[in-house]
Amino acid sequence: MTYVFDWDDGEKIEMVGIELPRGWRILIDPRNTNSRMLSMGNQDIPVGGGIPVHLHEKEEEILFFHEGEAEVQVDGEVYQVKAGMTAFLPVGVEHGLRNTGDVPLKLLWFFSPPGYEEIFRHMADIDTDHGKYEELHPREM
Numbered sequence: 001m002t003y004v005f006d007w008d009d010g011e012k013i014e015m016v017g018i019e020l021p022r023g024w025r026i027l028i029d030p031r032n033t034n035s036r037m038l039s040m041g042n043q044d045i046p047v048g049g050g051i052p053v054h055l056h057e058k059e060e061e062i063l064f065f066h067e068g069e070a071e072v073q074v075d076g077e078v079y080q081v082k083a084g085m086t087a088f089l090p091v092g093v094e095h096g097l098r099n100t101g102d103v104p105l106k107l108l109w110f111f112s113p114p115g116y117e118e119i120f121r122h123m124a125d126i127d128t129d130h131g132k133y134e135e136l137h138p139r140e141m
Contacts, residue, residue, distance in 0.1 A: 001033060007042060007106075013120045024120045039114035042066070046103040050098035061089040062110040069101035 002009075010027035026032060029039035036098045043056060045051070045068075063072075065085050072079045072087050074095045078091060081087065082101075099105040 010041060013124050026120065027119050029114050035114055037114070038110055038112040039117045040108065040110045041120075042106065042108050042119065045070075045097075045099045045107070047099055047102060047104065049105075051096050053094050055092055055094045056089070056116055057092065059111040059113060059116045060091055061095075061102035061116070062095075063087040063089065064108040064110075064136075066106040066108060068099060068103050068105035070097045070105050070107075071100045072097045086105050 005027045008025070010025040011032055013024040013026065023044040024041060025043070026039065026041040028035050028041070030036065050070075063086065064089075065081050065083055066085050067079070069082045072081050072095065074087065074089060075093045079087070080100075087095075
C-alpha cells in the first residue's frame with residue numbers, strides 16, 4: 001500500500017466535453033488506499049474555470065488552496081482566497097468557486113466520510129453529448 005504521494009500520483013480523472021475543471025486526482029479513498037474515514041485528492045482549475053454551486057448531503061469538505069487565487073461562494077457569501085488559505089464546507093451548505101487569478105488554481109480537497117469522490121468517477125463516464133451533467137441539481141452532485 002502507498003502511504004506517501006506526490007502531486008501527480010493517484011488516480012487521474014479526465015473528462016471530455018464538460019466545461020468543468022479537468023485533472024482531478026484521487027489520492028486517498030477506500031478504493032485506492034482502504035481509507036475508512038476520509039478521501040483526499042487534488043485538482044487543477046484553469047484560469048477563469050470553476051466549480052458550479054452545489055452541496056453535499058453526507059460529507060464535509062475541506063479545500064486547501066495550494067497555488068493561485070479564487071472567489072469562493074459559501075452559503076451565499078463570497079470570499080476571496082489565495083495560496084495558503086483553507087475553506088471548510090459543512091454538510092448541506094451550498095458552495096462553488098471560480099479561478100480569478102492569472103495562473104491555474106491548484107487545490108487539495110478532503111471529504112469526510114469518503115464517498116463523494118465517486119461523483120468524479122461518475123462524471124467522467126457521463127455522455128456529455130446529451131448534456132446530462134447540465135441537468136444535475138446541486139443536491140445530485
